[in-house]
Amino acid sequence: MILASASPRRKELLSLITADFRVVISGTDETCAVKDPRSLVRLLAERKAYSVAEKYPGETVIGADTVVEADGEVFGKPKDEADARRMLGRLSGCTHFVHTGVCVVRGEKHLAKTFTTKVRFRKLADGEIDLYLKQEDVTDKAGAYAIQGPAAKFVEGIDGCFFNVVGLPVSGLYGMLQELEG
Numbered sequence: 001m002i003l004a005s006a007s008p009r010r011k012e013l014l015s016l017i018t019a020d021f022r023v024v025i026s027g028t029d030e031t032c033a034v035k036d037p038r039s040l041v042r043l044l045a046e047r048k049a050y051s052v053a054e055k056y057p058g059e060t061v062i063g064a065d066t067v068v069e070a071d072g073e074v075f076g077k078p079k080d081e082a083d084a085r086r087m088l089g090r091l092s093g094c095t096h097f098v099h100t101g102v103c104v105v106r107g108e109k110h111l112a113k114t115f116t117t118k119v120r121f122r123k124l125a126d127g128e129i130d131l132y133l134k135q136e137d138v139t140d141k142a143g144a145y146a147i148q149g150p151a152a153k154f155v156e157g158i159d160g161c162f163f164n165v166v167g168l169p170v171s172g173l174y175g176m177l178q179e180l181e182g
């Protein structure tokens with residue numbers, strides 16, 4: 001099995017399902033005109049998986065993509081610190097959605113799905129965002145936060161798969177792999 005991802009979180013999460021895989025970084029362009037976030041992440045996951053699958057025919061290849069959606073706005077990875085501050089300001093006191101698209105390709109077989117988790121942030125006090133940005137490198141995190149790090153203290157509640165927020169819905173992916181077997 002091949003994980004088409006540079007994300008160390010995805011590698012760690014896939015290892016909860018199997019030890020029998022290796023990582024091949026897809027290096028795919030993530031620019032896309034699709035606006036609907038659920039379609040966008042599915043499409044990018046397909047793009048990542050297929051770019052690797054065409055080089056390794058016959059292998060099972062997994063691709064994934066994660067974005068945050070708040071009040072109709074879609075947040076990928078922040079461009080810079082100002083962008084990260086803007087995203088966290090929007091997420092403060094806000095219930096938002098984290099969408100992860102997952103694509104599994106095996107030969108002629110193909111499955112692609114989007115998984116969504118609802119996350120509720122409490123209102124962040126003055127200075128909390130600046131302090132957080134000193135603690136965590138958010139440049140590689142959609143929405144400029146990592147629920148698995150110090151941003152945990154921003155989270156009042158979640159509805160859905162926790163691992164989906166971290167970048168790979170473990171039970172959802174397991175189900176897809178089972179479905180592909182059948």
Ligand SMILES: Cc1cn([C@H]2C[C@H](O)[C@@H](COP(=O)(O)OP(=O)(O)OP(=O)(O)O)O2)c(=O)[nH]c1=O
Binds near residue numbers: 098140141142148165
């Ligand atoms: C919201 C959130 C995102 N993330 C991460 C998961 C993803 O790695 C990243 C979103 O960026 P992606 O573009 O989905 O993935 P990536 O560039 O890290 O890796 P690749 O494209 O090679 O697969 O944000 C967290 O680690 N914790 C969180 O709480």
